[in-house]
Amino acid sequence: MGNWEPTFDAAGGNSRATEILRESAKLFAANGYDGTSMQDIAAAVGIKKASIYHFFADKAEIHRTIVVLSLTRLTELVQDRQRGLERAADRVEAFARAHAQHIAESAPFYFTAALGYNEIIDPAAKAKVQRMRDGYEEALRGIIRDGIQAGEFRELDVKLAARAIISCLNWMARWWRPDGADSAEKIASDYVKLIIRGFLPDPIE
Amino acid sequence: MGNWEPTFDAAGGNSRATEILRESAKLFAANGYDGTSMQDIAAAVGIKKASIYHFFADKAEIHRTIVVLSLTRLTELVQDRQRGLERAADRVEAFARAHAQHIAESAPFYFTAALGYNEIIDPAAKAKVQRMRDGYEEALRGIIRDGIQAGEFRELDVKLAARAIISCLNWMARWWRPDGADSAEKIASDYVKLIIRGFLPDPIE
DNA sequence: GTCTATATGGTGATAGAC
DNA sequence: GTCTATCACCATATAGAC
Numbered sequence: 001m002g003n004w005e006p007t008f009d010a011a012g013g014n015s016r017a018t019e020i021l022r023e024s025a026k027l028f029a030a031n032g033y034d035g036t037s038m039q040d041i042a043a044a045v046g047i048k049k050a051s052i053y054h055f056f057a058d059k060a061e062i063h064r065t066i067v068v069l070s071l072t073r074l075t076e077l078v079q080d081r082q083r084g085l086e087r088a089a090d091r092v093e094a095f096a097r098a099h100a101q102h103i104a105e106s107a108p109f110y111f112t113a114a115l116g117y118n119e120i121i122d123p124a125a126k127a128k129v130q131r132m133r134d135g136y137e138e139a140l141r142g143i144i145r146d147g148i149q150a151g152e153f154r155e156l157d158v159k160l161a162a163r164a165i166i167s168c169l170n171w172m173a174r175w176w177r178p179d180g181a182d183s184a185e186k187i188a189s190d191y192v193k194l195i196i197r198g199f200l201p202d203p204i205e
Numbered sequence: 206m207g208n209w210e211p212t213f214d215a216a217g218g219n220s221r222a223t224e225i226l227r228e229s230a231k232l233f234a235a236n237g238y239d240g241t242s243m244q245d246i247a248a249a250v251g252i253k254k255a256s257i258y259h260f261f262a263d264k265a266e267i268h269r270t271i272v273v274l275s276l277t278r279l280t281e282l283v284q285d286r287q288r289g290l291e292r293a294a295d296r297v298e299a300f301a302r303a304h305a306q307h308i309a310e311s312a313p314f315y316f317t318a319a320l321g322y323n324e325i326i327d328p329a330a331k332a333k334v335q336r337m338r339d340g341y342e343e344a345l346r347g348i349i350r351d352g353i354q355a356g357e358f359r360e361l362d363v364k365l366a367a368r369a370i371i372s373c374l375n376w377m378a379r380w381w382r383p384d385g386a387d388s389a390e391k392i393a394s395d396y397v398k399l400i401i402r403g404f405l406p407d408p409i410e
Numbered sequence: 411g412t413c414t415a416t417a418t419g420g421t422g423a424t425a426g427a428c
Numbered sequence: 429g430t431c432t433a434t435c436a437c438c439a440t441a442t443a444g445a446c
Binding site for chain 1: 438439440441442443
């Protein structure tokens with residue numbers, strides 16, 4: 001269904017654990033953390049719920065693992081895709097398209113990672129996720145800063161600008177569905193072009 | 206804590222019902238719908254949980270009521286605040302500021318309304334909320350359309366533009382906290398100005 | 411590694427006294 | 429309008445056989 005699946009193999013290389021993570025991600029996304037029972041997960045995998053505890057200490061650990069893996073994949077993706085491009089506008093667009101690709105490939109998975117990490121109770125894990133998210137945003141800020149330095153963008157509030165774009169992308173994960181008219185990547189690209197260009201008409205010569 | 210509270214009185218005029226709604230809103234926002242038990246709500250109000258059922262048929266009705274009241278208040282607020290202004294840019298900004306005011310005044314309350322309405326199972330209520338949200342977005346689209354017609358904005362994708370601004374506002378409800386450096390209204394205003402102006406420098410004369 | 415069986419506790423909701 | 433008492437259910441998690 002998407003190439004985020006293989007990354008799950010990083011979680012120990014165990015195939016059954018991978019299955020549990022994958023099915024859990026779908027269920028968490030569809031029904032929420034509390035709305036998903038261990039019984040639901042077991043049924044989706046095709047085992048009994050007690051068997052899950054052979055691989056994960058508890059339900060929270062499943063969720064935590066999903067969030068970290070998803071954020072790791074997201075960060076890799078956006079970094080890779082913008083690298084090599086010259087113009088800052090193109091780099092921002094590539095960044096956004098990569099984010100959108102991650103949403104499209106792993107809608108349920110992403111959803112949990114980006115929006116549901118509040119469920120993480122463990123303080124250490126929470127801090128780690130926060131750090132990952134900060135690093136992710138900082139990557140976009142760096143691109144925008146480069147654009148200003150190159151004279152391609154005006155002197156603007158970098159933090160605000162990065163936040164505006166990421167807000168559009170994160171919110172998109174809430175409403176976008178694969179069966180819609182436009183692909184996630186197209187919408188992301190349109191957002192970026194609209195925001196970079198602004199609403200104002202060309203000045204009259 | 207905010208002037209959304211009086212609107213609760215529309216819910217029958219009963220003071221105890223109002224208390225239940227207010228405390229529930231806070232708890233839903235803090236811990237989620239599933240993460241909030243009838244016991245939690247009762248304790249916050251200072252009654253026993255069985256008493257809640259004298260005012261509301263079930264837990265879902267409490268949530269549904271909160272969502273509808275919040276969206277009603279939000280729609281009134283954004284409509285009122287932009288009326289009378291002339292320039293489309295000012296009207297968009299007033300719209301966004303009003304939305305931000307609603308977030309600031311009733312952060313927990315708003316949160317539930319804007320982001321948690323997925324919890325609504327009842328199809329009729331769900332449709333109603335969807336209609337209210339559509340009406341809300343359409344109000345912003347109307348302002349942008351006016352701006353294009355007046356030549357103040359260029360010919361742009363109105364739906365996308367409205368969605369971009371609302372994405373920023375909705376996402377802000379996720380991360381903004383009253384003790385931060387900037388007020389919600391200031392951030393909303395900055396978002397709008399940034400997006401309307403765009404990232405590009407003035408053309409060299 | 412997977413199972414059956416079960417411990418333990420919290421949940422939404424109801425009955426009925428006052 | 430608020431209470432006590434309780435029901436029926438489902439949750440997470442564990443024990444221990446195979």
